Amino acid sequence: MAKLARWQPFATDLDRWFDEVDRAFDRMLARFFRDLRWDWDRGRQWLPPMEVAETADAYIVRLEVPGVRPEDIEVTLQDGVLTVRGKRERHDEQKGETYHLVERAYGEFVRSLELPGTVKEDAIEATYKDGILELRLPKSEESKPRRIAVKAA
Numbered sequence: 001m002a003k004l005a006r007w008q009p010f011a012t013d014l015d016r017w018f019d020e021v022d023r024a025f026d027r028m029l030a031r032f033f034r035d036l037r038w039d040w041d042r043g044r045q046w047l048p049p050m051e052v053a054e055t056a057d058a059y060i061v062r063l064e065v066p067g068v069r070p071e072d073i074e075v076t077l078q079d080g081v082l083t084v085r086g087k088r089e090r091h092d093e094q095k096g097e098t099y100h101l102v103e104r105a106y107g108e109f110v111r112s113l114e115l116p117g118t119v120k121e122d123a124i125e126a127t128y129k130d131g132i133l134e135l136r137l138p139k140s141e142e143s144k145p146r147r148i149a150v151k152a153a
Contacts (some may be wrong), residue, residue: 046088046105052113056144059115059137066131069103073133074128077119083112084133117143 048068053060063084065073090106101105119137127134 004078007017012069015041033141042106046107046118047111048086050111050113061113061137063111063133064131065109065128065133068131068133070128073128075078075124075135076150077124077137080118081112081114082135082137083110084135085110119143128140 003064027106049064051062053062061082061084065086065088067090068086072088073084075081076085085108087108088106115137120140123138127136
């Protein structure tokens with residue numbers, strides 16, 4: 001025998017809306033917590049300053065990483081998320097010295113960001129100069145803005 005259910009025309013739309021809000025919060029929190037890996041040795045994590053710019057042809061990401069050797073930097077791109085990992089080691093510690101002030105941070109860092117569009121993965125360039133890591137990520141054709149002509153009817 002078939003079971004009858006009361007018809008609720010707004011229930012499915014409302015359920016979909018709540019599901020979408022729930023997924024949006026999940027994505028937002030995942031992005032927020034992605035950068036919060038805790039560095040137990042220092043009690044805090046070092047996050048190098050980062051800037052993200054966009055031209056008509058590429059996204060440009062710059063990170064201030066003075067004192068980090070290029071071979072200690074790892075850049076990955078997976079599912080539209082760019083991740084930069086690295087480590088700055090303390091080399092100048094002298095035996096017998098007592099520090100009164102230490103403002104420089106050391107240890108590992110991780111910075112991740114979701115790119116606003118797709119990129120040509122095989123054409124990504126990474127350069128390191130004067131303590132600045134610059135990543136140039138050329139946009140794929142579908143990410144480039146296109147002008148659409150408006151015709152009179």
